[in-house]
Amino acid sequence: MKAVCWEGKRTVRVEDVPDPRILNAQDAIVRVTSTAICGSDLHLYNGFVPSMAKGDILGHEFMGEVVEVGPGVRRLKVGDRVVVPFPIACGACWTCQQQMFSLCENTNPNAWMAEALWGHSTSGMFGYSHLTGGYAGGQAQYARVPFADVGPIKIDDGLPDEKVLFLSDILPTGYMGAEMCDIKPGQVVAVWGCGPVGQFAIASAYLLGAERVIAIDRFPYRLRMAREKAKAETINYEEVDSVRDVLWDMTAGRGPDACIDAVGLEAHGSPLMYAYDRTKQALMLESDRPLALREAIMACRNGGVVSVIGVYGGFIDKFPMGSLMNRSLTIRTGQTHVHRYLKPLLERIKNGEIDPSFVITHRLPLEEAPRGYEIFRKKEEDCEKVVLKAS
Amino acid sequence: MTTTYVDMRERQAGGYPGEGSALVRDEGRAMLGYESAPNRTNGAGRLAQGLGWFSVGLGLAELASPGTVARLIGVRDGSRTRIVVRSMGAREFATGLAILTGTRPTGWMWARVAGDAVNLALLGQAARSPRTDRTRVAAAAAAVLGVAALDVLSGRKLGQQSGTLARSAHLDAAITINRGPDEVYRFWRDLQNMPRFMEHLESVHATGERTSRWTAKPIAGVSLSWDAEIREDLPGERISWRSVGGDLEHWGSVRFTAAPGGRGTEVRLNAGYLPPGGVLGAALGSLLGTLTETKLSNDLRRLKQLIETGEVVQSDASVHTLPHPAQPSAGGEA
Ligand SMILES: NC(=O)c1ccc[n+]([C@@H]2O[C@H](COP(=O)([O-])OP(=O)(O)OC[C@H]3O[C@@H](n4cnc5c(N)ncnc54)[C@H](O)[C@@H]3O)[C@@H](O)[C@H]2O)c1
Ligand SMILES: [Zn+2]
Ligand SMILES: [Zn+2]
Numbered sequence: 056m057k058a059v060c061w062e063g064k065r066t067v068r069v070e071d072v073p074d075p076r077i078l079n080a081q082d083a084i085v086r087v088t089s090t091a092i093c094g095s096d097l098h099l100y101n102g103f104v105p106s107m108a109k110g111d112i113l114g115h116e117f118m119g120e121v122v123e124v125g126p127g128v129r130r131l132k133v134g135d136r137v138v139v140p141f142p143i144a145c146g147a148c149w150t151c152q153q154q155m156f157s158l159c160e161n162t163n164p165n166a167w168m169a170e171a172l173w174g175h176s177t178s179g180m181f182g183y184s185h186l187t188g189g190y191a192g193g194q195a196q197y198a199r200v201p202f203a204d205v206g207p208i209k210i211d212d213g214l215p216d217e218k219v220l221f222l223s224d225i226l227p228t229g230y231m232g233a234e235m236c237d238i239k240p241g242q243v244v245a246v247w248g249c250g251p252v253g254q255f256a257i258a259s260a261y262l263l264g265a266e267r268v269i270a271i272d273r274f275p276y277r278l279r280m281a282r283e284k285a286k287a288e289t290i291n292y293e294e295v296d297s298v299r300d301v302l303w304d305m306t307a308g309r310g311p312d313a314c315i316d317a318v319g320l321e322a323h324g325s326p327l328m329y330a331y332d333r334t335k336q337a338l339m340l341e342s343d344r345p346l347a348l349r350e351a352i353m354a355c356r357n358g359g360v361v362s363v364i365g366v367y368g369g370f371i372d373k374f375p376m377g378s379l380m381n382r383s384l385t386i387r388t389g390q391t392h393v394h395r396y397l398k399p400l401l402e403r404i405k406n407g408e409i410d411p412s413f414v415i416t417h418r419l420p421l422e423e424a425p426r427g428y429e430i431f432r433k434k435e436e437d438c439e440k441v442v443l444k445a446s
Numbered sequence: 447m448t449t450t451y452v453d454m455r456e457r458q459a460g461g462y463p464g465e466g467s468a469l470v471r472d473e474g475r476a477m478l479g480y481e482s483a484p485n486r487t488n489g490a491g492r493l494a495q496g497l498g499w500f501s502v503g504l505g506l507a508e509l510a511s512p513g514t515v516a517r518l519i520g521v522r523d524g525s526r527t528r529i530v531v532r533s534m535g536a537r538e539f540a541t542g543l544a545i546l547t548g549t550r551p552t553g554w555m556w557a558r559v560a561g562d563a564v565n566l567a568l569l570g571q572a573a574r575s576p577r578t579d580r581t582r583v584a585a586a587a588a589a590v591l592g593v594a595a596l597d598v599l600s601g602r603k604l605g606q607q608s609g610t611l612a613r614s615a616h617l618d619a620a621i622t623i624n625r626g627p628d629e630v631y632r633f634w635r636d637l638q639n640m641p642r643f644m645e646h647l648e649s650v651h652a653t654g655e656r657t658s659r660w661t662a663k664p665i666a667g668v669s670l671s672w673d674a675e676i677r678e679d680l681p682g683e684r685i686s687w688r689s690v691g692g693d694l695e696h697w698g699s700v701r702f703t704a705a706p707g708g709r710g711t712e713v714r715l716n717a718g719y720l721p722p723g724g725v726l727g728a729a730l731g732s733l734l735g736t737l738t739e740t741k742l743s744n745d746l747r748r749l750k751q752l753i754e755t756g757e758v759v760q761s762d763a764s765v766h767t768l769p770h771p772a773q774p775s776a777g778g779e780a
Contacts, residue, residue, distance in 0.1 A: 058773065060771075060773065072773045072774060073773070073775060073776045073777065074774060075762070075774040076762040076774060076777070078762075078765060079757050079758075079759060079760055080757055081755070081757070099476075108769065108770075108771045108772065109771060110765075110773055111771045111772040111773065112762075112771075112772055112773045127756070127757075134581070145751075145754065145755045145759070147708065147754045147755050148624055148750075148754050148755075149622075149624045149709060152624075160750070160754075161747075161750065161754055161755055161759055162759055163749045164759060164760065164761050164763075164764035165763075165764070166744075166747060166767060167740050167743070167744060172662060179759075179761060182772065185763060187773065188761045188764070188772075189761045189763025189764060189770075189772045190761045190762060190763075190765075190772055190773075191762040191772045191773045193770070199762070199774070201759065203761075216601065227751075251616075301624075307712075319548030338504060339504060346533045
C-alpha cells in the first residue's frame, strides 16, 4: 500500500510499504478513505518530538471502511464505516474506566520510554513517535486499528466524510479545551491560535455558553475565518504592543475568565522573546517554546482557568509560576480523551449545531502529502486544514 | 555494596534465596569478571540518558555554529574562540553519544564531569578578558555548573549501582492490576502462563504439585534450564520459589495485596539470579546483563495487559525485537 512516511526533519515521502495485518485478536483493518494533517504532525515534521524513526508512517486523524476484523472483535463488522480516535485505548483498565482514554494503561508498548521523559506514560497513539508506542499512522491506504470495539465510532447515516472526519481528533480537542474552562453563562473566553484546533475551541466555547470569545493569531486569513465562521472577536498579535493589555481593555481590567492555549510548543511571538526561546530550543536548553502559554497565564483573570490543548513535549523555561500561584489560577490540560466525545459530538453534527468541515481549505490526493505538509507548515495558500483522500 | 550483603542475608533469613553464603557467591561472580550493563531507566540511568541527550544537543550546536554559541554565552567571537568552542563541541558530542550508546557509561559520565570542568575553566578565562559580556558569561557558567552538579550526581549513582549489580542480580518491580488478588494470584500460580509475560523465558512446565522445569530463551545459542520448587504458596497473597538444580540459581517472590480505593491488586515482584562458575558463566553473565528492572517492569506490564485485556498489546514496532519503524512488516514476524 501507499503510506506517508517520515524520513527525517521536514521530509515526508509517499512510499510503498507492506499492508497492515491483524497482530492482536481485537484488531481491525480499515481501508482509509479520508485522513488529515494535524498541527501535531507538524511538531513531528519539524523534528521537535524525540524518538521518531526513519520510515514511521504518520497520521492520527483518519476514517474509512472496515475490511477485516480479528477473532476477538464483536461489535464492528466488515463493511462498517468508522471514524477512528487518535488515542488507542483498551477500555478495560482503571484509567479507561475513568474515561481518561488518552492515558490508557495498556496500549503503549514503549511506556518505559515515556516514563523516562514524563514520569508516567500516556496511552499509545497512532503515528505519533515511538514514545507513544510505535504504531503506524493513518496517512495511508490501510491502517491497523487495535481495540476495534473500544475506539472507532460507526457512521451509518450517509454523512459525508468531511463532516465527521474531525471527530478523530481536532473537534473533540477544541471541545475539551472549552469544556475544561468550566464556562458559566456570560463569561469571556480568549483563545490563542486560530488553527483548526483554535477554530473548534472558539465554536465549542460558544456551544458551552460563553458570551464573548476573543481569538489571537497573526495570519489575517485565519483571523478572518475565526471572525466569519466561528464568530470570534480577533486580535492580530503582530499589530499590537501587548496582547495582555488589549485583553485588559476589552474586558475593562478583569481579563478573560478562561484562556485556551491552542498553539503549543512551536509558538511565535515578539521578536525578542521568540529569539530567546528559539535559541534555548536550538541549544536544547529547553525543548518547547511557551510564548502563547506565558501570555495566556498573564492575561487570565484572577481565579480563572488556563486550558492547555496545544501540545508540549518536554521542558519550558521562564514559566510564570508566580502569576499562576498568587492569582489562584487553575491549569487544565491533556491529550484529548477523544472516545468520550464521539457520541455527543456526532449528535451535534447531525443536529446541525456544528459543521466542522468549515476549516477545510485543501483537499489533496494522498500522493501529494509532501506538498500538503509544506503549505500547512508555511501557512501558504491560506492553508487552514489539509484533508488527504486516500482512496 | 554493604547494603547488598545485608539485603541478601535478610532474604536468606526470609527463607527463599538458595543455600551458601552470599559472600562466596559474590566472589564467584567477581571471578567471572561479570559486570552488568547499567540499568538505563531507573533513576540514575534516566538521569544519565537525559544528560547524554543534552551533550549531543549542546555538542552539535557548538560544532555547527561556534560563533553563535560564543556570542550567546557572551564570549567575544573570533577564530580562536571558534576553535575552542568547536573542540568543546566535539568533546560534548562524543561524550553524549557514548553515554547514550556506550557499554561503559560510568566512565563516560565522569568524562562529562571533566568536560564541565574544562568548560568552566574556559568561561573563567573569558570572564577575565575585558571584551566579554560578564553577565552572560556568568549565566552560561551557572548553566554549566548546574549540569556539572547533575553529572557528579549521576556519575556517583551509576558507580554505586554497578557495584551492586556486579555482585548479584536483584531486581524489583511493581504494578497495579485492575482485578482482585485472587484472580491475579490464580493467573500467576498457573506457572505455564509465565513465559507469556516474562520475556526471557521460553517455557515453564509443572513437574509436580510444587515443582516445575524452567527454560530460558537461548542466548548466543546457549539454552539454560533449571528446576524450581515453590517454597511458599499463600493463595491470593504470595508465591515464592527457588531453583533446586540446573544451570542457574534463581529465586523469586511475588506478593498480591488489595490496592486502596478498589483499584485492584498491587503486585510486587522481586527476583534474584546467580550464575555458577564454569563454562556457562559467560552466557549466564550476558543473560543477567539483559535482565534489568525496566525489563522486569515491562514483564509486569505484559501480565497486566494479559489479565485486563486478554492479550499482550502489540504495535507495528513492538512486534520486532530490534528497532523497527512504525510501519507494517512484510510478514512472518508477528
Ligand atoms: N491536546 C490534543 O489532544 C491535541 C490534539 C490536536 C492538536 N493539538 C495541538 O494543538 C495545537 C494547534 O494545532 P493546529 O492543528 O490548530 O495547528 P496550526 O499550526 O494550524 O495552528 C497553530 C496556530 O497558532 C498560531 N500561533 C503561533 N504562535 C502564537 C502566539 N504566540 N499567539 C497566538 N497564536 C499563535 C499560529 O499562527 C497558527 O495559526 C498544536 O500544538 C497541536 O499539536 C493538541
Ligand atoms: Zn491531531
Ligand atoms: Zn485502557
